[in-house]
Amino acid sequence: MPTRDPFTLTSETAAARYNVSRRTLSNWRATGMPFLLPGPRKVLFITADADAWVRAKFAIGRPKPTLARLAASAGGAA
Numbered sequence: 554m555p556t557r558d559p560f561t562l563t564s565e566t567a568a569a570r571y572n573v574s575r576r577t578l579s580n581w582r583a584t585g586m587p588f589l590l591p592g593p594r595k596v597l598f599i600t601a602d603a604d605a606w607v608r609a610k611f612a613i614g615r616p617k618p619t620l621a622r623l624a625a626s627a628g629g630a631a
Contacts, residue, residue, distance in 0.1 A: 561589070562598040571607060581610075 568575050578598075582588050587602040 560600050562600055562603065564596050564598075567598045567603060581606075586610075 562570060564575050564578055568578055571578075573581075578586070582596070586606050587599065589597040589599065591597060
């Protein structure tokens with residue numbers, strides 16, 4: 554019987570979701586990751602906001618530059 558809001562993540566669930574440590578999440582919070590502090594020691598992350606921040610921070614979904622793309626953007630001169 555889940556009692557948690559499916560739209561928020563605790564530090565433990567966020568760390569598992571992004572496959573990072575809780576310390577990394579703390580560092581991410583210090584560099585701008587959106588979070589909520591509902592209590593003095595409780596940290597929550599809104600799933601949609603955190604996902605968007607991670608995508609923007611790490612450019613997920615953007616094609617990586619390959620040699621073919623770099624050559625095409627340089628006019629084909631190699």
